[in-house]
Amino acid sequence: MTQTPSPxxxxxxxxxxxIPLAALLAYCPATxxxxxxxxxxxxxxxxxxxxxxxxxxASMTPESEAAYRADLGRALDAGYAVLEGGGSSLDAVDAAxxxxxxxxxxxxxxxAVFNSEGINELDAAVMDGKTHKAGAVAGVRHVQNPxxxxxxxxxxxxxxxxxxxxxxxxxxxxxxxxxxxxxxxTEKRWKQLEAAKRGDRLSAAxxxxxxxxxxxxxxxxxxxxxxxxxxxxxxKRWGRIGDSPLIGAGTYADNGSCAVSATGSxxxxxxxxxxxxxxxxxxxGGRGVREAAHEVVHGRLKELGGxxxxxxxxxxxxxxxxxNSEGMFRGARSSTGLREIAIY
Amino acid sequence: MTQTPSPxxxxxxxxxxxIPLAALLAYCPATxxxxxxxxxxxxxxxxxxxxxxxxxxASMTPESEAAYRADLGRALDAGYAVLEGGGSSLDAVDAAxxxxxxxxxxxxxxxAVFNSEGINELDAAVMDGKTHKAGAVAGVRHVQNPxxxxxxxxxxxxxxxxxxxxxxxxxxxxxxxxxxxxxxxTEKRWKQLEAAKRGDRLSAAxxxxxxxxxxxxxxxxxxxxxxxxxxxxxxKRWGRIGDSPLIGAGTYADNGSCAVSATGSxxxxxxxxxxxxxxxxxxxGGRGVREAAHEVVHGRLKELGGxxxxxxxxxxxxxxxxxNSEGMFRGARSSTGLREIAIY
Numbered sequence: 001m002t003q004t005p006s007p008x009x010x011x012x013x014x015x016x017x018x019i020p021l022a023a024l025l026a027y028c029p030a031t032x033x034x035x036x037x038x039x040x041x042x043x044x045x046x047x048x049x050x051x052x053x054x055x056x057x058a059s060m061t062p063e064s065e066a067a068y069r070a071d072l073g074r075a076l077d078a079g080y081a082v083l084e085g086g087g088s089s090l091d092a093v094d095a096a097x098x099x100x101x102x103x104x105x106x107x108x109x110x111x112a113v114f115n116s117e118g119i120n121e122l123d124a125a126v127m128d129g130k131t132h133k134a135g136a137v138a139g140v141r142h143v144q145n146p147x148x149x150x151x152x153x154x155x156x157x158x159x160x161x162x163x164x165x166x167x168x169x170x171x172x173x174x175x176x177x178x179x180x181x182x183x184x185x186t187e188k189r190w191k192q193l194e195a196a197k198r199g200d201r202l203s204a205a206x207x208x209x210x211x212x213x214x215x216x217x218x219x220x221x222x223x224x225x226x227x228x229x230x231x232x233x234x235x236k237r238w239g240r241i242g243d244s245p246l247i248g249a250g251t252y253a254d255n256g257s258c259a260v261s262a263t264g265s266x267x268x269x270x271x272x273x274x275x276x277x278x279x280x281x282x283x284x285g286g287r288g289v290r291e292a293a294h295e296v297v298h299g300r301l302k303e304l305g306g307x308x309x310x311x312x313x314x315x316x317x318x319x320x321x322x323x324n325s326e327g328m329f330r331g332a333r334s335s336t337g338l339r340e341i342a343i344y
Numbered sequence: 345m346t347q348t349p350s351p352x353x354x355x356x357x358x359x360x361x362x363i364p365l366a367a368l369l370a371y372c373p374a375t376x377x378x379x380x381x382x383x384x385x386x387x388x389x390x391x392x393x394x395x396x397x398x399x400x401x402a403s404m405t406p407e408s409e410a411a412y413r414a415d416l417g418r419a420l421d422a423g424y425a426v427l428e429g430g431g432s433s434l435d436a437v438d439a440a441x442x443x444x445x446x447x448x449x450x451x452x453x454x455x456a457v458f459n460s461e462g463i464n465e466l467d468a469a470v471m472d473g474k475t476h477k478a479g480a481v482a483g484v485r486h487v488q489n490p491x492x493x494x495x496x497x498x499x500x501x502x503x504x505x506x507x508x509x510x511x512x513x514x515x516x517x518x519x520x521x522x523x524x525x526x527x528x529x530t531e532k533r534w535k536q537l538e539a540a541k542r543g544d545r546l547s548a549a550x551x552x553x554x555x556x557x558x559x560x561x562x563x564x565x566x567x568x569x570x571x572x573x574x575x576x577x578x579x580k581r582w583g584r585i586g587d588s589p590l591i592g593a594g595t596y597a598d599n600g601s602c603a604v605s606a607t608g609s610x611x612x613x614x615x616x617x618x619x620x621x622x623x624x625x626x627x628x629g630g631r632g633v634r635e636a637a638h639e640v641v642h643g644r645l646k647e648l649g650g651x652x653x654x655x656x657x658x659x660x661x662x663x664x665x666x667x668n669s670e671g672m673f674r675g676a677r678s679s680t681g682l683r684e685i686a687i688y
Contacts, residue, residue: 132615132648138585139507159584160614163483164508166583239510240503241482248592248617270504271476273592273620280624304476 043317044083045218045334048076048096050106051211052263052309055327055343065343068105068329072341075099076331079215084335089225089259090128090151093215097124097147097227100213104186106329107211109145111186112231114193120184120231123245124150129224129253136245138163142178143171147229150245152176161245189234196235212244214251214261216313224259224315226251226275232266242266248276255315257282258289264301264308264325272300278312289313293320387661388427389562389678392420392440394450395555396607396653399671399687409687412449412673416685419443420675423559428679433569433603434472434495437559441468441491441571444557448530450673451555453489455530456575458537464528464575467589468494473568473597480589482507486522487515491573494589496520505589533578540579556588558595558605560657568603568659570595570619576610586610592620599659601626602633608645608652608669616644622656633657637664 050072060068079096083089101109112120124146125136135154138161143149152174153162162170168178214228228251230244243250243266250266252275253259260275269275274296281292293312301308302324309323311330319332321342331341394416404412423440427433445453456464468490469480479498482505487493496518497506506514512522558572572595574588587594587610594610596619597603604619613619618640625636637656645652646668653667655674663676665686675685 134615139583157582158611159582160611161585161590163583163585166581170582237510238501238503238514239483239507241505241507246505246590246592247614248590248620252617267502267504270591271478273596273617276592276617276620277624280621280628284624284628 041335042220042222043218043335044080044220045313045317045319045332046076046079046083046092046096046215047217047311047313047319047321047332048072048079048100048213048215048330049261049263049309049311049321050100050213050329052323052325052328053211053307054325055329057344060343068343069341071100071103071105072329072331075103075215076333076339076341079217080333083217083219086220088221089217089219089223090126092217092219093126093225093227094147094151096215097213097229098145101145101147101229106213107231108213108229110184111189112184113189113211113234115232116197116235116237118193119181121236122146122184122229122231123241124227124229125245125247125251126150126154126227127225127247127251127253127259128154129226129255129259132254134160134247134251136161136247136251137167138241138245139239140164140167140171141181142168143176144179144183147227149176150227160247163241192234212250212263214244214263214311216253216259216261216311218259218313218315218317222255222315224253224255224313226253226259226261228261228263243269243274246270248273250275252276252279254279254283258292258312258314260310260312262308262310263328264323265306268301268304268306269308271304272296272306274301274310278310282314289318290320290322293322297322297324385679386564386566387562387679388424388564389657389661389663389676390420390423390427390436390440390559391561391655391657391663391665391676392416392423392444392557392559392674393605393607393653393655393665394444394557394673396667396669396672397555397651398669399673401688404687412687413685415444415447415449416673416675419447419559420677420683420685423561424677427561427563430564432565433561433563433567434470436561436563437470437569437571438491438495440559441557441573442489445489445491445573450557451575452557452573454528455533456528457533457555457578459576460541460579460581462537464525465580466490466528466573466575467585468571468573469589469591469595470494470498470571471569471591471595471597471603472498473570473599473603476598478504478591478595480505480591480595481511482585482589483583484508484511484515485525486512487520488523488527491571493520494571504591507585536578556594556607558588558607558655560597560603560605560655562603562657562659562661566599566659568597568599568657570597570603570605572605572607574607587613587618590614592617594619596620596623598623598627602636602656602658604654604656606652606654607672608667609650612645612648612650613652615648616640616650618645618654622654626658633662634664634666637666641666641668
């Protein structure tokens with residue numbers, strides 16, 4: 001008996017036949033969950049990242065790997081718990097990113113890299129896929145959780161992007177206490193700055209050169225959200241702002257397509273408007289979430305010379321985690337039963 | 345005798361039949377040049393803008409209108425002269441925007457609006473459609489031509505976006521002299537700040553609330569470029585950064601689609617990633633330059649509540665100048681014989 005393919009199966013076959021790229025996808029390291037139909041209970045999904053770059057197995061001890069996995073797991077489960085309790089995707093990405101900011105392991109909040117003056121300068125953004133509202137901060141130095149300040153900018157100001165001391169004035173006017181710079185100090189990052197100033201090539205052990213943290217989520221209401229937070233580049237100068245706080249570059253969310261958080265060599269994500277390009281490929285180009293992420297990360301980003309990766313969740317809970325670097329700290333969990341934490 | 349339509353005519357007919365939006369376009373104020381085939385001599389085109397917003401005929405005297413038109417004409421012709429001499433689109437947009445920055449009439453460079461502290465804080469960006477390289481500065485206070493500094497960031501730094509004092513350090517390290525703040529001071533803008541601080545509603549005479557200047561161009565080599573420069577919003581606080589220096593929001597260029605410079609209520613251009621969305625609609629959605637500009641300016645931008653406009657040039661020299669506000673200072677010139685300057 002010949003089986004008639006289901007409509008979903010037919011669409012998939014058509015995609016495989018018409019898009020040569022699809023043949024390549026089987027070989028790429030990425031998670032892609034196409035959740036089964038769950039009837040009345042909508043799928044919920046979350047993905048997180050803790051940066052991408054030169055992360056070789058050789059540079060990791062079993063202890064350090066376990067510590068990274070533990071903090072990624074805490075952030076992932078905290079975000080998932082929000083979704084499972086019926087909370088919004090905005091609250092979920094906020095909760096996950098705060099944990100990664102407070103962890104000294106990642107280049108965001110506490111544990112951020114130092115700029116050339118030995119100061120931690122922090123950037124963050126958040127976007128709501130339902131309303132297309134967004135908030136972001138760049139170059140703040142005394143805010144424990146930049147992602148929370150970005151959310152306040154979105155909710156309490158008419159603006160999207162606030163910078164420097166002005167952003168800290170806004171924080172104080174809205175009841176956000178400032179913390180001393182010592183809150184962000186870690187020995188590992190200080191040594192990285194000293195090495196960078198000596199002109200040492202950053203060794204494989206210097207995980208986090210492209211460090212960033214981020215989260216994307218789909219809630220039970222079908223709303224998508226994205227958040228990203230970073231300390232930027234070690235030894236950065238001249239008030240450099242990377243892609244993380246720039247809507248469309250490192251952070252983007254749109255209920256009609258996907259939510260994206262990026263990590264990597266930020267300038268290339270700005271030039272390719274990477275997060276928005278993934279959304280455009282889905283909305284206008286008919287690509288699926290994984291195809292779109294793959295096309296940007298392994299296509300135009302790589303062609304320009306950009307390293308890094310993205311996490312993406314679509315409106316059905318499908319997740320893509322694509323990177324063209326050696327590794328990307330990442331995790332994904334959804335109501336389909338998926339729970340994964342990975343580095344390489 | 346029945347005439348067979350030309351291929352171009354057939355494409356146009358098909359577009360009109362399949363895209364209902366096209367029917368609307370006839371009613372919209374915009375310039376759209378479809379240049380005829382010029383044989384061996386490639387088309388060159390440039391468009392400029394000097395801001396959009398509440399610009400009513402009643403608020404203009406014949407003298408002030410003539411002054412605006414004169415400076416727009418000087419900028420347009422300076423940019424066009426670069427293209428005509430075989431120069432690059434980058435040089436053309438740079439030349440045009442410098443003239444608008446130096447003119448006290450427009451909200452960029454000299455004549456920029458004041459922030460809440462009574463200081464001119466300037467943002468600018470430039471992008472090269474051939475290489476997808478880009479440079480931008482935000483919040484500089486002592487740089488006569490921010491567009492020139494943005495170009496230096498593109499050409500002499502590994503970064504895209506530099507901000508505040510750091511950007512001025514970069515300027516000095518690259519031989520750009522700083523100017524005193526008095527260079528930017530104009531009585532008109534100071535009175536606007538005083539009115540804004542008193543809580544007066546900005547009257548129709550306060551042209552420039554959404555002021556920005558910008559240029560887009562196509563050169564003989566077929567390369568596109570875009571540049572935008574602004575003083576942002578009168579009485580702005582908290583280190584607010586608008587869309588002008590953000591690649592994909594207020595400024596974008598890609599040889600495969602178009603070059604865009606935007607002006608208006610910046611936050612909405614950030615949230616819609618407006619400039620990059622126009623490119624995506626052309627590349628991925630099959631839209632022409634005017635359809636794409638119309639769809640963003642009168643569609644998603646307006647739906648969110650955003651006011652303003654865009655100038656766009658495509659790879660064939662076609663120009664769109666779309667706005668959903670009362671007026672937009674603008675000009676367009678191309679080797680097809682077009683030369684137009686308009687306000688309403």
